[in-house]
Amino acid sequence: MSSPEQQLAPPVPEPLPATPDLLTGAAPSGTVERTPTGRWPGTPRPSRLLADGVKSALAQPVATATAALVVAIVCLVVFATTGQSAAAERAVMDRIDGAGTRLVTAFDQSGNAHMQARGVEDLARLDSVSWAFALGSVTDVRNADTGGLSPGVALRPLFGGLPPALEVITGRAPREGEAVVGVDAARTLGLADGVGIVTDGPRSWPVVGVYEAAGPLASLSSGVLVPSPTTPLPPSGPGTSAGAAPPVEARYLYAMATDVGAVDPLAAALPAVVPAAEPRQITVETPDGALVLREVVAGELGASSRQLMAVVLGVGLALITITMLGAVAGRRRDFGRRRALGATRTAIIVLVLVQTGAAALAGVVLGVGGGLAVVHRLTGNLPDPTFTAGVATLAVLIALAGAVPPALAAAHRDPVRILRVP
Incomplete structure (x- = not known):
């Protein structure tokens, strides 16, 4: 027979089963066991991070379109300036290399x-x-x-x-x-x-x-x-022998x-x-004279165009950084919730970079296509394929580099301060 104190004590509820975060697979706070997949808590899943980054880019059409437009404008300006010089340099080099230098x-x-x-x-x-x-x-x-x-x-x-x-x-x-x-x-x-x-x-x-x-x-x-x-020719006639001809x-x-x-x-x-x-x-x-002339012409035509391209890429880097800062600021509560649920800083950085990369690829397709059309319209020639591939690669790398500071800022914010209700 139970005592009166035991009869008045409230029943102890059973603990709820631990549910890991769907994005990162992180276990709830206070546990350090691995998840059923063998991952440590908070370890990002690359496939889900990639898919979520693309969804984030589609969910923020204004920021994504702005970043893509900046990349496209950078490509267009590079092709209209440096690309035109590269096409002219290629035409001159082809003429010099035609026969005189080889x-x-x-x-x-x-x-x-x-x-x-x-x-x-x-x-x-x-x-x-x-x-x-x-x-x-x-x-x-x-x-x-x-x-x-x-x-x-x-x-x-x-x-x-x-x-x-x-x-x-x-x-x-x-x-x-x-x-x-x-x-x-x-x-x-x-x-x-x-x-x-x-x-x-x-x-x-x-x-x-x-x-x-x-x-x-x-x-x-x-x-x-x-x-x-x-x-x-083999010797012919009487009195001749094979191999006599010099x-x-x-x-x-x-x-x-x-x-x-x-x-x-x-x-x-x-x-x-x-x-x-x-x-x-x-x-x-x-x-030798033609080879020296070739080096001089290539150096003179390429030096000024490379300097201008560096300036254009620098401006594009600054614009991408500003654009992504605004995009990250608009998602600060989303990133705060992810951090509170156990998402790692690496996961947040990857999400921002994937979103930027998706926008950059769209901008490169638009900008390179338009740039090649502009160069062909102005000069009648096209830049070297290696130049075209280089510009596209640089544009994507510049966009990703410009997204690194906003990504680091989003990853290192205190989730408690972000989610605090005033």
């Missing part, structure tokens, strides 16, 4: 090097060479149809085929044993239509076309070229490097690749 020339001025023509085939196989050809010794030829009364021009054997830098403008490309004349030589010989015969007296070659050379090869427009084999020699060799960076290695390797009796007698020339 052509390597080797020649046997005295004829004592005995440079073999078959070396052009080995040279053309190198990965750093776009194309290569060689020229042999000069033969003076005239128009056979004028009875030898026309002025003479220089004919050279061509080894390695007609290069792309020599464009056939009349007729067709020559085969072995046929001749093609340069535009200046065609006027001299009276063969502007690209049809006729040239002769040096004992030998004759049919003319099948006219070519035009420009840039560093412009001097070849005043001559005649005849494709020839790079190895000697190797075919070339006097000039031209090689086009794949890019500017391959010019110096190609020039260094060229004497070793091309067989010669006296390799030291081979003179190798590189376009």
Whole structure:
């Protein structure tokens, strides 16, 4: 039988089961056990943080649209200023790099090097060479149809085929044993239509076309070229033996490097690749003046545009910071509730950064698309793809950097003070 005190004592309620925070998985205050998923209290879940950050961006359309607009304006200004300069720089560099800065020339001025023509085939196989050809010794030829009364021009054997830098403008490309004349030589010989015969007296070659050379090869427009084999023909006739013919020699060799960076290695390797009796007698020339000009032009065009881009990005960083400060201030009670329920400071920082990143991506898509259209409209060219990707990446990074101070401020606020009812 119970005493009167026991009969009057109120019943002790049973404790409610602990319910972790749905966002962070944090256990209620006063417990330190791990959650059923094995996480420590307050550990953020990346997938839920990412989803919640995107929802937060959609839930604050004004702040998100403002941040996206700032990023888009930054991209537009960068493309309208620095992007225009980058497009112009790319056009200038493409013109400089067309041939003048990548052509390597080797020649046997005295004829004592005995440079073999078959070396052009080995040279053309190198990965750093776009194309290569060689020229042999000069033969003076005239128009056979004028009875030898026309002025003479220089004919050279061509080894390695007609290069792309020599464009056939009349007729067709020559085969072995046929001749093609340069535009200046065609006027001299009276063969502007690209049809006729040239002769040096004992030998004759049919003319099948006219070519035009420009840039560093412009001097070849005043001559005649005849494709020839790079190895000697087998001897024929009575009393001859195999291997009696000497190797075919070339006097000039031209090689086009794949890019500017391959010019110096190609020039260094060229004497070793091309067989010669006296390799030291081979003179190798590189376009040093054009390379210096390229560096100067690239530096002058890029310096001012990079400074302007830095200013624009700095202004964008300040505007993003101000925008996100306002967005964070509008959600201070939400962040306070999360902190009171056990959300970590890291979770709050990630939420702010994800919200900013979503806005920045939308702004980059809009700004880069509009910027490329503006640059193409103004210059007719587009910036290098690496420049476009760099601007997009910098814009996103600037937005995230601008959101760091507001995110830190939101994470370090006292949740008790935020949730206190006045």
